[in-house]
Structures are given as C-alpha cells and as structure tokens.
Amino acid sequence: MTTTTQNSATHTPAAPRMALLKRQGMPLEQIEESDALSDERLAARFPGCLDGALAVRERFRPNGNRLPRDMSGKLPNEGQLVVTIVRRAVIEGEGQRILVEDLDDVRTEERLREVAVFLRSWAGQALFDWTVENWVAIIKIIKRAGTKGSGKEVLQILLDSEEEWSPALLLSWKFARREALGMIYSPDYLEPGVHVEIQSAIEEGERAVRRSFATFTLLKQALPQPSLVHIPGV
Numbered sequence: 001m002t003t004t005t006q007n008s009a010t011h012t013p014a015a016p017r018m019a020l021l022k023r024q025g026m027p028l029e030q031i032e033e034s035d036a037l038s039d040e041r042l043a044a045r046f047p048g049c050l051d052g053a054l055a056v057r058e059r060f061r062p063n064g065n066r067l068p069r070d071m072s073g074k075l076p077n078e079g080q081l082v083v084t085i086v087r088r089a090v091i092e093g094e095g096q097r098i099l100v101e102d103l104d105d106v107r108t109e110e111r112l113r114e115v116a117v118f119l120r121s122w123a124g125q126a127l128f129d130w131t132v133e134n135w136v137a138i139i140k141i142i143k144r145a146g147t148k149g150s151g152k153e154v155l156q157i158l159l160d161s162e163e164e165w166s167p168a169l170l171l172s173w174k175f176a177r178r179e180a181l182g183m184i185y186s187p188d189y190l191e192p193g194v195h196v197e198i199q200s201a202i203e204e205g206e207r208a209v210r211r212s213f214a215t216f217t218l219l220k221q222a223l224p225q226p227s228l229v230h231i232p233g234v
Contacts, residue, residue, distance in 0.1 A: 020083070021085070049085055058082050068129070071127070073109075126142055
C-alpha cells in the first residue's frame with residue numbers, strides 16, 4: 001500500500017505598505033499607503049486635517065533622493081511614500097512664483113490646469129510636479145516635450161470644457177418666468193423649501209465669485225504676453 005503525504009502550505013498575508021505622514025508641529029507618523037494615497041481616506045482617518053490644507057505626495061529612494069513623477073505626472077510605484085500636509089502653496093512657471101490665495105484652486109488637477117492656463121498659455125498640456133519647501137507646496141508647471149502650445153490650444157480647451165451657469169441666475173430666471181405666468185403673487189407666499197433653494201443658490205454663487213476673484217488675482221500677477229488676436233482700430 002502506498003501512502004501519499006500532502007503538505008499544506010500556510011499562506012501569511014503580506015503586510016500593507018506603509019507611508020509617512022508629516023504635519024507641522026506634530027511627530028512623524030506611519031500610516032498605510034492605501035490611506036495616504038486618498039484625500040478622502042486621509043480626511044476620514046484624521047478629521048479636519050485637510051480643512052484649509054493640501055496633502056502633497058512624494059516618493060523617495062532609500063538614500064533620500066526624491067523620485068520624479070512619470071511623463072503622465074503620476075507618482076512612481078516604488079520608493080517610500082511621504083505625505084506632507086501644507087497650508088500654503090505657490091505656482092512656479094518659468095522661474096516665477098505666484099502665491100495661491102485659495103487652495104481650492106489647486107486641490108484638483110482639473111481646476112489647477114484651468115488656473116495654470118491663465119498664467120501660461122501652454123499650460124493646457126503641461127505637467128505638474130509637486131514638492132514641499134518649508135511647509136509650502138511648490139507646484140511646478142513643466143512644459144511637455146514637443147509643441148509649446150498656442151492660443152488655439154487654449155481656446156479649444158475652453159470650448160471643450162463643460163458649461164457652467166450661476167445657480168443664482170438660473171433660479172432668478174426661473175422665478176421671473178413663473179411670475180410672468182402668474183404663478184407667483186407675492187414673495188411672502190413662497191414655500192419654505194423655496195427659501196432653502198434660494199439660500200443654497202446664493203451660497204454657491206458666492207463661492208463662484210470667490211473662485212473667480214482668486215483666478216483673476218493670479219492672472220494679474222502673471223507676466224504680460226502679446227495678444228494673438230488683432231483688434232481692429234488698435
């Protein structure tokens with residue numbers, strides 16, 4: 001009789017990769033990379049840490065050298081992940097640095113690219129590299145290899161973007177139409193839910209005004225560039 005012995009291997013789950021979290025005035029802390037790579041999970045684990053702040057992510061080699069982002073602007077997979085919480089940021093392009101007054105203008109790449117286009121016409125196709133200096137985020141606008149871009153590219157980016165309408169204006173037009181149809185007799189008779197809708201539209205409109213103000217502030221600080229459009233009579 002032949003006896004067969006089967007050895008069952010015990011599989012030990014791999015330990016999660018760890019990242020380093022740096023917060024000014026607080027000790028260095030180790031957290032799981034899955035939490036460190038997501039703003040949502042970071043804010044859930046450390047409530048309030050991103051209120052009026054940004055999380056800047058960098059990777060470093062064992063010798064301390066910083067690993068650059070790839071050609072698509074993404075972080076490499078290897079190396080030690082370090083997340084630094086900062087409350088100030090500047091945009092750097094062609095040697096000029098401009099202070100970011102509203103951090104929401106650089107919180108997402110989509111919004112950052114919109115702001116960058118106003119500063120540098122070629123930024124629609126640029127790369128962004130994030131570093132930290134003295135607890136300040138340095139957002140570098142880097143030209144891609146190849147074409148430098150043109151006014152036509154900027155215009156196309158704007159045309160391809162989704163339309164945005166002020167909720168306050170939309171609500172105003174809605175009430176004007178209802179009033180013209182005789183459906184509103186007096187503002188005193190508006191339902192409570194309508195008051196909530198009005199207040200929500202006003203608040204969103206005020207946020208849009210602040211975003212526009214921050215954008216134009218950055219625009220005024222940028223270097224002047226010649227217009228690509230000829231204005232008749234000028």
